[in-house]
Amino acid sequence: MNDADKKDSSPDPSKTQLKKEADKLHDLGASLVKLPMSVLENFSLSDNLMSGIKLAKSIKQNRAIKRQMQYIAKVLRQQDTTQLQKEFQNYHLKINQNNDTFHAYEQWRDRFLNDDKTVFKEFLAAYSDVNRQQLHQLQRNAITENNLEKPPKYTRLLFKFIKDSIEGSTDNST
Numbered sequence: 001m002n003d004a005d006k007k008d009s010s011p012d013p014s015k016t017q018l019k020k021e022a023d024k025l026h027d028l029g030a031s032l033v034k035l036p037m038s039v040l041e042n043f044s045l046s047d048n049l050m051s052g053i054k055l056a057k058s059i060k061q062n063r064a065i066k067r068q069m070q071y072i073a074k075v076l077r078q079q080d081t082t083q084l085q086k087e088f089q090n091y092h093l094k095i096n097q098n099n100d101t102f103h104a105y106e107q108w109r110d111r112f113l114n115d116d117k118t119v120f121k122e123f124l125a126a127y128s129d130v131n132r133q134q135l136h137q138l139q140r141n142a143i144t145e146n147n148l149e150k151p152p153k154y155t156r157l158l159f160k161f162i163k164d165s166i167e168g169s170t171d172n173s174t
Contacts, residue, residue, distance in 0.1 A: 022073065025081065028088065029072035033057060035091075043087045049075045105166065109159045112139045113146055123162075127169045135161060 013021075032040065032049075033056045040053060052075055056068040076084075111119040120139075124130060138161055141154035 022077065025076040026069065026073040028081065028085065029053075029069055029076055031088065033069070033072070039091065043091075044083055046075070046079060049079075105159060105163045108162045108166075109155070112158060112162075113142055113155065115139075115143060123165075127165050129169060130165045135165075 032043075032045075033053055037054075037057075040050070045053070049072065052068065052072045056065060056072060059065050059068055108119070108123065112123075120136070123135070124132065138154060138158040142152075142158045145152065145154045
């Protein structure tokens with residue numbers, strides 16, 4: 001009969017598992033403290049957690065910060081953090097998507113600056129509603145400017161033109 005009771009009840013989590021979960025919550029708290037307040041206001045944080053994070057941001061001494069981080073982890077352990085973790089993951093996903101998009105703009109610009117022969121056709125094929133003459137002129141000016149080692153005025157304009165063209169075509173397609 002004792003064996004049947006043991007099989008029916010779910011096993012308690014091990015100490016190692018509990019420590020791992022506590023470490024995850026501590027890391028989540030540390031990550032939340034690093035975020036700017038403008039971002040934190042968009043998260044669903046309890047009043048205790050928000051005040052703890054504000055206090056941690058204002059503390060300058062290492063021991064006090066460590067103590068405050070332990071308090072934040074304690075507050076996180078006392079509440080359901082699934083929604084908060086989802087919001088935090090979505091925030092980082094959005095940041096990563098923005099970085100990937102920015103890198104794509106940079107790659108197009110670099111290809112234009114390297115005078116890649118196929119880049120013009122590829123860009124026009126991908127984004128057909130682009131002003132070809134303006135793009136070609138910006139490319140020429142940016143390459144000349146780069147060769148003369150002048151400040152990157154036209155390189156910036158080329159980047160802005162590429163960015164606006166890609167975002168404009170994305171807005172039109174949705």
